[in-house]
Amino acid sequence: MTDAGKPTAAAARSGPGPLARLMRGRPSRPGETYGVPGQGDATWLSVGSILFLLFLWWLVTAMGWVKPLFVPSPGAILTKFVDVWNNGFTNTPFLEHVAISTARVFGAFLLACAVGIPLGLAMGMSPVMRGLFDPPIEFYRPIPPLAYLPLMIIWFGIGETSKVLLIFLSVFAPVTLGARAGVRSAAIEQIHAAYSFGASRWQVMRHVILPSALPEILTAMRIGVGFGWTTLVAAEMVAATEGLGYMVLSASQFLQTSTVIMGIIVIAAIAYAFDLLMRFVERRVVPWKGRM
Structure with a gap:
């Protein structure tokens, strides 16, 4: 008979099981955790995926399977980008279109963060605040921005205010609800210990609630700015003469598919660059995210 708590001879010979060996293992590279591929592997997979999609796009257009009116070739998109870069679009330089759209989106985004994050934290900590603000936010959150675009025009006119406010409303809800959800990440034991x-x-x-809520807040900010870029085209539908959304909509009316796709790619590139920036900030500000 073996003593309680001691492994038998057979168990000792067999060694630790697969799960024990996995949990004992140390990351072999930075960013790799217990057999999970590291950041470097994910980067190469992302690059390979993009190259494959570009090759598939080129193949479809080069073989003539789709007419250029519907899907122009990558070369045509690049040529159009160079042309718009050099000559502008509707007598407006390309960089001015980019700057105006970026200012609209990030102006609304910063305003939504300045209002939504404190409000979300207050809603997470106070049942009174949650009871007051949760119903209206949850009521308008699922409504598409195009649905209340006419109201923005009636109330605020066709100037910049209605455009920025429309983007603000699309960003405000996810940022606020993300901050509210982040408050729940704080352990009640830590709060009691601090008191x-x-x-x-x-x-x-x-020192307790905000650090615990930061991962959720940063994730909500990433989601919110994505909604902002999604709403940009709708915001620039009304009396806009500049901006990337205006460029895409105006080109679509004249069946300039290459300009439409080029504008979409530029919007996606700017949004993705900001997402990469937010990921970098997450790694620096909340390095414990995903490791707890």
């Missing part, structure tokens, strides 16, 4: 050491309500918010 037992004499911390004030502001100190508990600053």
Whole structure:
């Protein structure tokens, strides 16, 4: 008979099981955790995926399987980009279109963060605030921006205010709800411990709740700015003479498919660049995310 808690001879000879060996293993490379592919592997997979899609796009257009009116070739898109870069679009330089659309989106995004994050934290901490603001936010959140675009025009006219406000509303809901959900990430034991050491309500918010909520807030910001770029085209439908959304809509009316696709790619590139920036900020500000 073996002593309780001691492995038998057969178990000792067989060694640790696969799960034990996996959990004991140390990451062989930075970013790799217990057999999960590291960041480098994911990067190469992303590059390979993009190259494959570009090759498939080129093949479809080169073989003539789709008419250029519907899907221009990558070369045609590149040629159109160079042409718009050099000559502009509707007598407006290309970089001016980019700057105006970027200012609209990120102006609305910063305003939504400045209002939504404090409100979301307050809703997460106070049942009164949650009861007051949760119903209207949840009511308008699933409504497409095109549905309340006419109201923005009636109330605020056709100037910049209606455009920025439309983008603001599309970003505000996910940012606010993300901050509210992040408050729940704070362990109640940590909050009680902070109060037992004499911390004030502001100190508990600053040193316990906010660090715990940061991963959720940053994720909500990434999602929110994506909604902002999605709403940009709708916002620039009304009395706009500049901007990437205006360029895409105006080109579509004249069946300039290469310009439409080029504008879509530029919007996607800017949004993806900001997403990469937010991921970099996440790794620096909340390095513990995904490792707890």
